[in-house]
Amino acid sequence: MDLSKRKFKEDFKKMLTEVYSMDISESESTEQFFTLGNLLRSYSSKNWSRTNQQYIEKQKKQAYYFSMEFLLGRMLKSNLLNLGILDTVRNGLQDFGIDLEQLITIEPDPGLGNGGLGRLAACFIDSMATSEIPAHGNGIRFKYGLFKQKFVNGYQVELPENWLQNGNVWETRKMHAAVTVRFYGKVWLEQNAAGVLEPHYSDTQDVLAVPYDSAVIGYDNSTVNTLRLWSAEIPPKDDITDYWSYIHQRNQIESISEVLYPDDSNYEGRLLRLKQEYFFVSAGIQSILRHYKKMHLHMNHLAEKVAIHINDTHPALCVPELMRLLLDEEHMDWDHAWNVTVNVMSYTNHTIMSEALEKWPIDMIRSLLPRIDQIICEIDRRFTMKMSTLFESALVERTRIVEGGNVKMAHLAIIGSHSVNGVAQLHTTILKEKVLHDFFLIYPSKFNNKTNGIAQRRWLMLANEPLRDLIQRKIGNEWETTPTELNMLKAFRDDKDTLHELAQIKQLNKERFAEYIKQTMNLEINTDAIFDVQIKRLHAYKRQLLNLLHILSLYFKIKDDPQADIQPRVFIFGAKAAPSYTYAKQIIKLINSVADLINQDRELENKLKIVFVENYGVSLAEKIIPAADVSEQISLASKEASGTSNMKLMLNGAITLATLDGANVEIRDRVGDQNIMIFGLRENEVYQYYRDGSYHSRNYYERNPVLHRILDALIDGTIPGAEAEGHSIFDSLVQYGDEYFVLRDFDSYAAVQERIDHLYRDTLKWQRMALINIAGAGIFSSDYTVQQYASQIWDVSSKVHPL
Template sequence: MTTSLFKNKKVFKEAYVKRVEEMFGKRFDETTMNEKYFTLATMVREYASNNWIETQGALKKSNQKQTYYFSMEFLMGRLLTNNLTNLGIRNLVEEAFDDLSLDLNEIEDKEADPGLGNGGLGRLAACFLDSIASLGYPGHGNGIRYRYGFFEQRIIDGYQVEVPDQWLQKGFVWDVRKENEAVDIPFFGQVRMLEDNGKIKYVHENAEYVKAVPYDVPIIGYDTKTVNNLILWSAEPARTYPQGINAAEYESNIRQISEFLYPDDSTDEGKILRLKQQYFFVAAGLKRIVNNHKEQYGTMENFHEKVCLHINDTHPALLVPELMRVLIDEEGYDWDTAWSITTKTCAYTNHTILAEALEKWPVRLLQPLLPRVFMITEEINKRFCLDLIDRYGEGHPKVTELAIIGEDLVRMAHLAIVGSFSVNGVAALHTNILKEIEMKDFNELFKGRFNNKTNGITHRRWLLNSNPELSDLLTKLIGDGWIKDTMEFDKLMPYVTDEKVKKEFYDVKQARKTALAERIEREQGIKLDPNSIFDIQVKRMHEYKRQLMNILHIMYLYNRLKDDSEFRQNFHPQSFIFGAKAAGGYDFAKKVIKLINTVADIVNNDEETNSKLKLVFVENYNVSYAELIMPAADLSEQISTATKEASGTGNMKFMMNGALTIGTLDGANVEISEFAGIENEIIFGLNADEVNELNATGDYNPWDIYYKDERIRRVLDQLINGYFSNVQPDEFRDIYDNLLHNGDSYYVLKDFDAYINAQEKANKMYQDQDKWLEKALINIAKSGYFSTDRTIEQYVEDIWHLEKIKF
C-alpha cells in the first residue's frame, strides 16, 4: 500500500530507492535529478490518491452542495513542496534524502512551473483552491490545460523576447487524463427550429466538433483528508472530421484552442480563437458537472441547490447562456424555469474597472461561431431591455447603456451581472467604485446583489513554504496555530518592540535577501548588497501599475546622486528590483522594460554611484521566482494610479513577509494601511476621490508640471536628447509623447513629486533600523486578515453556502 510507504523514514527511503530503479531501469546512483524528482512526485500523488478517492466518495454519499470555480487562469506554481507540506510528510522526506545525500530543495527545483496563468487573476484562483481544500469545503477549479501557457520571457539587449513556455516538455506528474469523460464541443454550423408535439426545438447542425478531454489535478488540503479537483481541459480532434476541410488544417486549428494562454486578439482570427477558448472550457466543464449531477440526483430541478458556478472575471461569462441552452434544449425546461435556475446558480467576480478588461465581443464574430448560444444571449438581452423600459421608459438612454448587446457588441460584464445572483468586487475601495460609479445603475437595479470580498493569499505557500526562517521564528514566539488560523498572527504584537526579536527578524530578512542576491548574481551577473534596501516591484507590466514612474524616479535619483555629494553621503544604498512580463502585443509596456534595462546598464556600471544605487530587471518572473523574492523585500512597491488596481495580492505577500508598503491608497493598500496603521506604511499621491475629480473635470495638463519642475523636465528630456548613447535617439520617444503629448492618463507626472518625497522618507526611515524593524513586525502581525482562508470563509458564508465535507 502506498500509504504505508511514508510510515517512517526507513520504510520510505527503501521504497523510494527501489521505485526509482524500477521506474527508470538503472541503478539509483546513475539516475538523474529529474528522474528522482519524477519518482518522488509520483509517489506523493499516489499517497494522496486514497484521500482523493475518499473525498469523492464522501461527496456522493452526503449529497452536499459544491462550488465550481471557472477561470481562464490557474497560476499554480510548483506543486511538490506544497503537497509534501500539506500532507505532513515533508520533514520525513527531507530526513530520508539527507541520509541518501540528496538535497530536497534541489529536487523540488526540477519541477517546472505549470504554465496555466499570467498574473494576479490566476494566482488568486490557485490560492482559492488551496484554501477551499484546506478548510475542508467541496470546491473545484475548471480551466484549460495550456500546452505552452503564457510565454517564457528572455531579455535580449534589454528587450523582452517571448519564447514558448514548454512546461509540459518533461511531463506533468500531477494530472490524470480522464479519456472516458471526454465530451464534444460544437462550433459554427446552423440552428434549425423544429416543432415537436407543439413545442419548438432547436437543433444545431453542420457544426465543427472539438473533443474536450479532462485532466484532473488533485488539490490537497493542509492537514485534512480533503482532496478536491482542478479540472483542466485539452482540445483534441473529434472522432468525426468535418467535411470540406483539410485534415491537417482542422487538427492545427483544434490544438490552438488549448495551446497558448491569451493569444493575440488584435485580428479577427485572434478574437475568434479567444472566444473558442472561452466557450470550450465553459461548455466542457458544465457538461461534466451536469452529467455528474444528473447521475447523482436524476433531475436538474435542484441544480441551483447543489451547485454554484463561479465566474472568475468575464472570460467564463458564457456560462450564463450555455446553462440556459442546456436547460432548454437538452432538459426541456421553459424559459422562465431555466432562467430561475440559472440566476440562482451563477455568481460573478469582477476584477477590474478598466474598460479594456471588460470584454466586449463583436456580434459578427460571436454569432456564426456560437449560433445557438448567441440566440439565447439575444433573448436574454431582449427580455432584460423590456425590464429596463418598464423601469425607465421607452427611449431612455439607460436602456441602451445597460443593454447586454449594444453597438454590435456583446458586453460580457453585463451578461455576467444580469445572469448571476451575486456580483462581488475584490477590495473595499474597488467594490465601492463598482457600486457607486462604474456599475451604479446595475447596483440600483439589483438591490443586494453587489458585495465585497477582499482578496487574500494562501499563507501556507507564501510564508510557511517560501520563508522557513520566518515561519520558525513565528512558531517559536506564538506557537504553530497560525498555520491554520492566521488571525493568530496578532499574538506577535507584544513582541514588536522586543530588541531580541527584532534582531532575530533582522537575521531572517538578511538570510532571504542574501538568497535572492545570490540567484540574481548567478543568473544575471549583477551583484546586490544585502545590506542595501531591497525595493521591489514585481507584477504584470501595465501602464496603470506605473512601473514607468518607478524607473523615472530611479533616473532622477541617479542624477541627484551624481550631482549632490552631500545627498550621496547621507543616502542609504538602495537596490531596485523589477520583475514583470508584458503581453506580447503591448508595445508600450515592452518599451518600459527596455527603458529599465537601459538605465540599469548605466547605473550598475557607474563606479561613482553603484555602491549606493543598483537596478535589476529579473528575467522570466514567475511563481517560483516570487517565492524567493517576496520574503527578501524591505519595500513593497504598490504605486498604481488610485482607482485602477482592483485589489492586488502581491501587496499582501510582501506585507506578510515583513515589508513596508510604499504606495497609493488604491486597491487593498487601503485595507493594509487600516490594519497595520498608516504610520507603518509610506502612502503618497492622489487618492480615489482626487483622481475621479480630475477625470471628471479634465483639469490636468502635464506640460504645466514639465515646465514648473526642473527635476521632471531633466528626466523627460533625457528620454529624447541623446542621453542614452547605447540606443537609437528616438528609442523612448513614445514614452515622452505618452506623458506629455497624450495627456499622462495615469497621472505619472502628477504624482511624481509626492513619490520622490515618499522615497526620501523611506530611505531615512530605513536608517533607523530599530523603528523600521518594529514597523515590519507590525505588518506581519496585522497581515492575518489577508489570508485566503478568511476570504473563502466569506465566500462560503455569503455566496456559495457550502458545508464542510462529511467524511
C-alpha cells in the first residue's frame, strides 16, 4: 500500500474525530488503538471487497479451512506489516507523541486456541492470503475462548478470559448471512409425490448462527481473504409467553459459543463440545453452499469449485452434514451426493494419541443430531458392505465408523475424504505403518504428508525486528516472500562481525525479556545465563517432567559443591493444562514449587532460576522466543505429530535440544547433526518396548543414584508445598511404569545438557550454530505448506508455486 506519513496523519486525525469526536491531545491509548484499527479496516476494505468479487466473477475454486481453533495473536502490528505501512504508521504516531508499541498492548490476545493446532491454523490463513490462494478460515467466535491461567500458591486456576469485553475492532457482524442450525427433536422420512424420501422434523431446538468476518490481509499484495467465526444466538421471537423460560433457553444456546473446550470430564461437558462441533460445521457448510449457488452451477460440480478441509477430528461432522444438505435440501441421490462429498473433503490428522482421536457415544449423537445419526449409520453400513467384499472381516470391523456404541470421528473423516495427511514425515509414516495402518491398506492413495510450517513474518519480522534488520542488511529482503532465501545466510557462518552482531541481538532480546519478568513477576534473572525454553501445552508426553528432573540434578550438584563449574541457567516454561487433566496440573504445581525452592535460595548465586510465565499465549511467545538460547523439544519419540515451536525457535537462533520426534527429524536433516542436540529413544525403540514389555522404570530408580536422589526429593519434603503432587508423580514414574519413558531417557538428556553447557562458552561456535539454524528455517515456512495443500490436495490456484 502506498501511503505517505502526511496522508496517514491526516487520516488518523479525521478518523479519531469521526469515531470519538475528540482531538489527539484529548485521547487516551484505548481511543487511539480503536481509531488505528478502524483506519486499517478502511485501508483494506477495497481490496477485501475486490478479492471476494473476483472470486465470484472468475468462478474461482475456493478452499475453506474448518478448525476448532484459530490462535491469532494480536493483529494490529501484523496488519500494519502486511499492508506495508508499519514504519510509516510508527513514525506518524511518533509525531503525535504516541508509542505504537504501547498501542499494541491495548489489544487483547484472542483466546481462540490452546496451542500448536490453533496457531498453525492462524499461520495458514496468513500464508494463504500471502500466497494469493483463494482460501478462508471457518471457526467459532468464542466469547471467552480458552481460559485465563493464574497461579495461586503454585496451582493453576482457570479464570474467564473475556477478550471481547471492549469489542473486536477487526470483525464485521454479518447478520444478513446468518443461518439456522437444528439440534434435538424428532426426524422421520416420508415419500413425496415423486417417490423420493424426504426428512420431516419436529420439536427441534433451533439456533441462529451469526457470522463475524475478519479480513485476512496478504503480505505485500492485494489479496484479502476472510476468517469467518460463528456466534450462537437465540432466534428472534415475537411470541414470548414465559420470560424466564426464554432467558434460560437463550443462555443455553449462547453457551455454545462461550468457551473453547468445555470440561469434558462429565456428560454435560461432552454434550456441549459435540454441540460446538456440529454448530460451526453446519453453519459453515450452509454458508458455503449459499455462496456456491451464486455461480448458478449444478451441485454435481461442487467439488470443482469448493474444497473443505477438516483440521483434526473436531470438524469431522463436515462429512455427514454435507451429505445431509445434498440429500435433503438439494435432492441428490445417495451415490452422487457421496461422490461429491468425498471429492470436496480432505482431512489432516494431528495426533497419534488415542485419547485425542475423538469418539462420541452413538446415543448422544442420536439424541442431539437425529438426522446426522441416520446418515452416519448409513455411511457405516455402506462402507461395511462394500469393504466386506474386498477385505477380511476383522480389518473391516476395525475400520468401521460405528463400533462399540461409539462413533469414531477419525474413521468418519478418513472414509469421507479424498485426502488424509500427516504433518511431519515421521508422523505420516507412523500413521501409515501403525496408527492408521488398516486404513492405509484400504486407501493407500489417500495418504500423504504435509509438514507443518510457521509464518516467518510474525515470528521473525514482527517478533524480532533487530534480527530482521540484520538479515535484511546481509541478504536483502527477498526471503520475506521466498523464505528459503534465508539459506544465503550460511555465507556468513565464519564472519566474526556477523556472529558478534547476532550475539548482541540475542543479548538485547534477553534483556528485554528479563525486564518484562522483573515488572510482571518481580523476579531478577541473569541475562548472561543460558535461556533454556520449553513452551507448549502441558501434557505428560511432552515431558516437562524430564526437564524438571534435570533442573533438580543441577540444583543438587550446586548445593553439594557451590564452586561447581556450571554455566548459569534460566529455565523458562510456558504452558496451560486442560482443566480436567489432573496429572498435568500436578506437574504445573510441582514445577512452581521447585521454582520457589530454587529462586529463593541465595546460595545458588544466580546460577539457576526457573521462570514459569502465567497465561502463556501468542504475545508471550513473541517475547520469549527471540530471547531463547535452547529450544526444548523433548517429547517421547513417536508422540509429537510435528511441533511448531521448534520451527519458531530455530528461526530466532535457538539451538534445538530434541528427540527424533515429529518435525525434529526434518530439522536435523536440514541443519546437520552438529547443529542440533539429539538424545533419547528412537521411535522404533519405543515400539520395541511396547511389543516386548521389557521396560521397568523401577530399575532406573534403584540403580541410578542421581535419579534415586532426585525422585526421593519428590516425596521426602525437600520440595516444600508439593507433597501430594510429589507422591503422585513419584508413583507414576516408579510404581506405575513411567508411561512416557522419562527415567529411561534421563541420562541421555543430562549428557546432552552437559554438552550444551560447554558449547555455550564458545560464543563464536554457538552463534555459528545459531546462524545455521536461522538459515535452515526457511523451508519450514507455512507459505510452502499451504502452497502444497493448494496444489496437491485442494486443487485451487495460487500465484506462487510450491517448492
